Amino acid sequence: MASLPDTSRLRGPEEVKAWNADQIWQPPSKAQRWVDVLFRRLCVGFAALTVVLIVLLVVEIGAKAIPAFREYGLRFLYSQTWDPNRHVYGILPEIWGTLYTSLLALFFGTLFGVAAAIFLSEGYMSEGIFKILKMFHVQFHPFWGKLPDRMELLLKNLIELLAAVPSVVYGLWGLFVVIPLIRPACNWLHSQFGWFPLFSTDLSGPGILPAVFVLSIMILPTITAISRDALISVPPKLRTAAYGLGATRWETILGVLLPTASRGIFGGIVLAFGRALGETMALAMLVGNANRLTVSLFSPANTLAALLANTFPEASAREIPVLMYAALVLLAITLVVNMFGALVLERAAAKAEAR
């Protein structure tokens, strides 16, 4: 213990002053090194657990589905009857319903989601508010001058809040508000254009259209958030070059920005598709839970997730492996779609970085 430095002159947090200066000079003790190694191992172990978890999910559901797979084989995927009394099971209507509702929701979600992403990334909101402020000549006032950016952030957060509302609340809203609201219009469409396949039944309660409506609201924030990120990461020089050539704003958007950001947007759409396929509660409440293969928008139908939610709680021991088989099919579809979406987004990010 030679001369210690004057620790009282150390500037900084109190803890630093409190440290024994002797300790700082020492290399890590044996115990500290052991803790270090253990902690690193722990981190790696926990990280590996995430991969193990996915494997476990597949193995667990797959193993429970084996008895049903032995009994029904691949016929399960393309037969249409679901009759627990005779033990005849098929999920073709559910697979069709899952894909049909998801694709329709994806169409509307993409339309509105990408429009909202363009609106947010092009600064329309702040531009509009700036114009309004300019009318009152307060656009540079310290108090009002920040308003445009604040409002744009608020709008972005509001769209993200759409995803925060629990799906069961959307289901409740759809059941007691949306369905009574759209029923007269749907029934009018059916009575006038009943020959058209999409309108070939009337809406008597839960059905595909209200389910699709709520589903597209739920996937819209995903599409908007990812598309907005993709649009913002387009290099500014591309935009300026297009303006310099005399393109109008929308010529720039359609001709330059959207094609450049298309990979990212596509990745977002695929991920949103995955969400739509696996969405459960809103569909279980709104799609009607009818084992029916139909293209009519107003007819009740069923999806894989809704089938599980509605049947599982009261399933007999004999029915459980069958439901596990259906869960396995849903798992396979969503895993493939999600992996594809994650890969597309990873590629898009790598491309954007290389630019």
Add this chain to the structure above:
Amino acid sequence: MSDDPKSKPPAGESQAERYLHQVEREAARDPLEDIDFAELEHSIYRPRTFLNGLLSWIATLMTLLALVPLFAVLIMLIWKGGQKLSLALFTELPPAPLEQGGGFGNAILGTLVMVALATLITVPLGVLTGVYLAQAGNDSKLASMVRFSAKVLTGFPSILAGVFAYGAIVLITGGYSATAGGIALSILMLPTIILTSESAIAMVPGKMKEASIGLGATGTQTAWMVLLPTAMPGILTGVMLAIARAAGETAPLLFTALFSNYWLNSGGHLNLMQPTASLAVLIYNFSGMPFKNQVELAWAAALVLVVLVLITNLIGQSFSRQQNLQ
């Protein structure tokens, strides 16, 4: 043949003269004659500008339309749920069919207990995985595998988490329980926490980490004393967002925690191995009942649930705002 002198030069002109005339004529002409200035004007009657303005209006309209459902849901919740709101809702048990009054105190408690359980499981797992991912960088094969798994898990259907917990826990322990519900929820919380804590830790300036290591700190000391405290706001944002999502999940609880009309404690102490009520499942169950009282309770429960979820969300966002200000 016309007699117009311009179109027909006087006879006897040589080629050189004719060329001279032409040059003179061109020099005399107004150089701006050919330009249509109306074309350069910003007029919405031009197809290009018209289309531009039209599309701008359509995009604005569509964005506003996309927000209508959010406000419609909130207004309906306040209108229909607000009517029923009273203190009794938070202290009483769910009513039997045809019974009047009642509340959902046990469901609020059940939701809180299961979400707390899921948080206890996922926070250590997720944050430490985030530490590993941020430290390992892009080269490590395990790290990119873990990152990819987490991304795939974010889109994992919630109902399948319930199916998994049913097979792995309910069938083994022999009954529906809050524990099974909590574990099912934790599968859905994990990816959010991993990905947000990774990005929060990766955003810690490299010089802080290097300074710590340069002072002789071990990797563990660096993680606990430098990385985690600095990244704390970002991590907390992720945790709060994950909690908000888990609190609203119904599907994983349907056949893991089931539902119960009674309080969670039996014989004086908390029992986590029995069927447990939750707000989300209560909304689902009661919305399908043909009784007016139950449907009204479902709306009130939805209001309480949405308020809980939105508050959690806003707290989470305020953490990340603090970090942005730093």
